[in-house]
Amino acid sequence: MRYRTRRLLSILILLVGLPLYIVVAVSIVALFDRPPVVVELLIYVALGILWAFPLRVIFRGVGRADPDDDPRDGRG
Numbered sequence: 001m002r003y004r005t006r007r008l009l010s011i012l013i014l015l016v017g018l019p020l021y022i023v024v025a026v027s028i029v030a031l032f033d034r035p036p037v038v039v040e041l042l043i044y045v046a047l048g049i050l051w052a053f054p055l056r057v058i059f060r061g062v063g064r065a066d067p068d069d070d071p072r073d074g075r076g
Helices: 003-030 037-050
Strands: none
């Protein structure tokens, strides 16, 4: 996958997908009786980490400079 595509996908995921994931996670937890605060915190921490594992391929290297960009061609 090209760097630019990964970068655009990561922005889309962070701006649209992550808020939707948060709403869904809170809604699912709210369906059950409220657990003790420590258990509820552990559930949210686990869900907060869980979303990133399948998407780590997209986010890997996005913060670095574009590896396909040639600084000698004048476009950079």
